[in-house]
Amino acid sequence: MVLGWRRRKNNNNKLNVEVVIPKHFTCPISLDLMKDPVTLSTGITYDRESVEKWFDDGNCTCPVINQIVRNFDMIPNHSLRVMIQDWCVENKQHGIERIPTPRIPISPFEVAELLIQVKASARGLDQHGCLELVQKMKRLGCEMERNKKCIVENGALGALASAFDAFANDSIEGNVSVLEEILSALNWMFPLQFEAHKSLGSKASLTCMVWFLKHQDLSKKEMSIAALKELLSFGDNKHVETLSEIEGVYELLIEFINKGISPTITKASMSVVWYLVSSSSPSSEKMKLAFIELGLVSSLLDILIDSEKSLCEKTSAIFDSLCSTPQGREKAYGNDLTVPLLVKKILRVSAITTDNSVSCIWKMCKFGEKVDERKVLVEALQVGAFQKLLLVLQVGCGDEIKEKATELLKLMNPYRVDLECIDSDYKNVKRSF
Known part of the structure; x- marks a missing residue:
């Protein structure tokens, strides 16, 4: 047949x-x-x-x-x-090609044996032995998806994170090769599992990743920032506090955002900044002030001008967080792009960006000085905010944004008589640098 x-x-x-x-x-x-x-x-x-x-x-x-x-x-x-x-x-x-003889999949027992050797080499700080073992693990995982799944499910993430911490504690510059290989393997196995958090979130491990961001080439920077993003995504305030205490980390993240050396690094850096400023850690306000002093408000506005959906959502979320502070609002008031851009993004990108934009405008009106409040309300009216806020209420939004949009409409209403809406194209507005 x-x-x-x-x-x-x-x-x-x-x-x-x-x-x-x-x-x-x-x-x-x-x-x-x-x-x-x-x-x-x-x-x-x-x-x-x-x-x-x-x-x-x-x-x-x-x-x-x-x-x-x-x-x-x-x-x-x-x-x-x-x-x-x-x-x-x-x-x-x-034209029929002979199918190759398939490789035998790795077994959980073989993975366990391999991880025992990895742990032993890490305890003995045998970087060459550990390097060979991690490379072997990567080769096996690349042979077939089943091998990769077996390696991850049998504890590889925890063992590798522990080894990374051990070698980072010993010497970063002296163990660069094995640390790079372990970090590459961890990136390959993301998302992280719980047992890997403690080791990868240690001061030594985080310091090593920041060192990579400062001194290594583009691929190593991408691996390190991806690992930081993955680690902070679990919302552990201890990791946030530890990272925030590492010298130069704020300046480094701002540099990555401003220079845009690669889309991967830019997006991941934005995510890391968001996790830092939105955390509930005691140092959260201190982190916001540090980023504000380094000019993040202006950088975010420049990114908002022309960015794709996911980056726009991250940018507007960070901007909204910074507007929760008097210093952040002060920088926002002083930038000619702020109000036109925020109004422009309402109902233009996504529901998340709309919510963040409405929230930013509300904070600038609610918590600013009277002169600043009036300036924002008048400028927002001139670029079409009143009509857009009405649409936000009509198309539907969450209760919190509904309340903020309603309050903004009430605040704007007294100024509508003497003002007319002008073209909301912000491209000709003078940019602040």
Whole structure:
């Protein structure tokens, strides 16, 4: 029996040969030639990649007979694989390439043995031994997705984070090679698991990552800022406090945001800044002031002019957080871009950006001096804020933003008689640097 046929080109580039694939050589799921046939407990054979994806998607039945699978072991069907390989060789002249013999997946026991060696080399500060082990782990993970999953699920993140902390504690410059390799492996295994937090969030580990940001090349900077972003995303104030105490970290983040050396670094730096200024740690206000003094308000406004959705959301969120402080509002009042840009972003990018923009304008009106409040209200009216706020209420928003938008409309209403809306195009407004 055959499933179908394929046309192949001969040497003269003409379609004149039909190659028929035997039905029992094709996977019942993908209907393609099987590269790594495995047999389930139900007795049905599938290609390993296809059936693993079937189970990963949440299915628990055998696709062909719809029987519940209680034993998910997959037995390699070596005989069928050899038959498929022989068939490929026989049809080589028709353009059929021989499927390679699949590598044997790594087992949890092998991963455990590998991690024991990693921990031992870290305790002994054997950087060369640890380097070879981490490289081996990466090679195995790159061979197949199943290996990567097995390595991560059996504790690799915790072991590698612990090793990173050990070598960073010993000497950063003296252990650069192994620290880079471990950080690369950790990036490959993200998202982080709980057991890796303590080690990767230690002062030594965070100092090492900041050192990489200062002294290493672009790829190492990207790995380090991605690791910081991943670590801070869990909201542990201890990590926030520890990072904020490392010398030069504020200046470094501002530099990455301003220079835009790579989109990856810019976005990740914005996320790190957001985690710092929005945390509930005792030093949160101190962090906001540090960023404000370094000119972050002006930098955020410049980014808001022309940025894609995710970056715009991060930027507006940080700006809203900085506007919670008198110093942040003072910088916002003094920048000609502030009000036109915030109004422009309402209902223009996303619901998140709209909420942040409304919140910023509300804070500038609610908590500023009378002269500043009037200036903001008048300028907002002139660039169309009143109409946009009405639309925000009509299309729907959260209760908090609804209250702020309503209050802003009430504050603006007395000024509407003497003012008319002008063109809200902010491109000709003088920029502050």
